[in-house]
Amino acid sequence: MEIIKLHHPLSSDFHQSEKLVLAMGYFDGIHLGHQKVLEKAREIAMQKNLPLAVLTYDHKPAVVYKQLSPHDRRNIIMPDSKNEMFESLGVNKVFVVNYSFSFQNQTPQEFVDNYLVRFNADTVVAGTDHTYGAKDATMDLLPNYAKNRFDVVAVDLADYQLEKISSTRIRKNLDEGHIQTVNHLMGRPFQTGGTVVHGFARGRELGYPTANIEHDELQWLPTIGVYVVDVFIGEKKYHGMASIGRNVTFGDKNPITVEINILDFNDNIYGEVLKVDWLYRIRGEVKFEGIDKLIKQLQSDEDFTRQYFENN
CATH class of the missing domain: 3.40.50.620 (HUPs)
Known part of the structure; x- marks a missing residue:
């Protein structure tokens, strides 16, 4: 072309x-x-x-x-x-x-x-x-x-x-977290791409290591929340759960980040350019009173994510 x-x-x-x-x-x-x-x-x-x-x-x-x-x-x-x-x-x-x-x-x-x-x-x-x-x-x-x-x-x-069907309608649904509607309107999963960069390594400390994804500033992203995603590293696809948010449990003034916990995966992928298919919004962002409650919620999110892929 x-x-x-x-x-x-x-x-x-x-x-x-x-x-x-x-x-x-x-x-x-x-x-x-x-x-x-x-x-x-x-x-x-x-x-x-x-x-x-x-x-x-x-x-x-x-x-x-x-x-x-x-x-x-x-x-x-x-x-x-x-x-x-x-x-x-x-x-x-x-x-x-x-x-x-x-x-x-x-x-x-x-x-x-x-x-x-x-x-x-x-x-x-x-x-x-x-x-x-x-x-x-x-x-x-x-x-x-x-x-x-x-x-x-x-x-x-x-x-x-x-x-x-219009781009305006898709953007509105992205901002409202209706990712399944977005995917219906697009005829395929909404996809973004970005580079894996270093974060604060909080996920690893919690038992849920994450890939921190840096997106182009002109890329429209779904609204803040926790999502079921597919991640593509080269030609290989992996299942995961993603968080878009400010990590409010650790402070109220954090910048918005995109972090993905790739299920059953522990390779060093800093510098890799990933593609992410956004499949389902599990919940919004919550400020937890203590790390133990956050870990319990992450376990629940993981259970939901694994069940999602078993059923789809």
């Missing part, structure tokens, strides 16, 4: 000679709705024997038109993982545009002429709620701007529990 990074305006020597089918969107999460768009685009590409391309952006478009908190600037899926998903879904080429004010400030017609036409699109596919250009033109209007130069296909996003 070819990844092409672009800056607005396109260089005068930019040239796309081969016709292609183009799917548009930021695709944060590549949830079931996004997958429906990409699958439709792939179906058309196969029918027409054309390459499948994606037009996406290097950061959230909202960065341009409103102030975002550090929390809201985070992504459900990081760029490398997004590209891996694109490739797995049959995408041949990804155009990554720097989403700047000048790019957004194009009229809908300018956007179509400057990008979709210069990309030599045979067919353009996007979700029905996709907008483009300074006036937030809708997909219903795109045929007017296309002027018979390419076909337009708008895809209704898949529904779950009578609601539209």
Whole structure:
């Protein structure tokens, strides 16, 4: 899969000679709705024997038109993982545009002429709620701007529990700890990746050694709590229980950390880059009155985690 990074305006020597089918969107999460768009685009590409391309952006478009908190600037899926998903879904080429004010400030017609036409699109596919250009033109209007130069296909996003599947809905459920709903909306376990770093070694002292995971600051994480997880070290998968929290039993001003106790595992993995599938939220964070009560709760969490994997 070819990844092409672009800056607005396109260089005068930019040239796309081969016709292609183009799917548009930021695709944060590549949830079931996004997958429906990409699958439709792939179906058309196969029918027409054309390459499948994606037009996406290097950061959230909202960065341009409103102030975002550090929390809201985070992504459900990081760029490398997004590209891996694109490739797995049959995408041949990804155009990554720097989403700047000048790019957004194009009229809908300018956007179509400057990008979709210069990309030599045979067919353009996007979700029905996709907008483009300074006036937030809708997909219903795109045929007017296309002027018979390419076909337009708008895809209704898949529904779950009578609601539209959206990245906004996924982020809300992550913040509320509804990880099973998130996984239903995404069509796969919510996954993060990070590097194992040194912590305070409290888990080892309690009999539950943990891998402390340092995530990219732009990675959206589930809310504070204790979770059942799968951990991938290289190609090997391990079961575990994870804690996202401030270790409030040991103080009220601790930073939020991600710690994972990998079941039946005791190797030194400092420096390893792990992938974590978040499967089930066991409980929220609790401040315990004494270490003995904390250890008893950890034993209960472990029993729950082992039972979960026996039943799933």
